[in-house]
Amino acid sequence: GNSVTQMEGPVTLSEEAFLTINCTYTATGYPSLFWYVQYPGEGLQLLLKATKADDKGSNKGFEATYRKETTSFHLEKGSVQVSDSAVYFCALSDMNTGFQKLVFGTGTRLLVSP
């Protein structure tokens, strides 16, 4: 079945450091890929997406490239801020079902210190 694997956290960085959160997936067919962010006590917010191989999703300084050859969708940011502290979920949409339910990774907690 479809699955998503993320690096375990927490990831602890100082402000302005470079961020990478690894995400790999297993899927039949060609899923769309997403990164969602969850701030403390809040719901899930779509951060960025990519719908086909070699697409790059970007938003708020975050980027991720859909790599079909390595089945990866790593999240990167050049300079993190304290306000980026949150839990980040990589997810894929199950294209085998017409309505594309999301399959999530286990989440990676990011802690950014001043």
Place this chain on the structure above:
Amino acid sequence: AAGVIQSPRHLIKEKRETATLKCYPIPRHDTVYWYQQGPGQDPQFLISFYEKMQSDKGSIPDRFSAQQFSDYHSELNMSSLELGDSALYFCASSSFGSEGIYEQYFGPGTRLTVT
């Protein structure tokens, strides 16, 4: 912009009681999804509806049922509650977009605590 609305935001129930969670999707979104997120876990898909018909089913216990109404809001009914049902329940809504995908927008969640 209008977002997904969920009510209540917090709910405390005792074992064996019943709970009803409500979800109001973004206007003109025709698909609603329910997810369950246990403490420290990733969200797990429960069930979805398209145009008031069940479109997909995940790991939803038989004690749970859901429906989507004519105004597109959805309700998740949970009976014979167990301690393990304590979780954050998310509703998401979407419509079929120009990129050929359903981009899901999540509500703030309902935190259910079963004591």
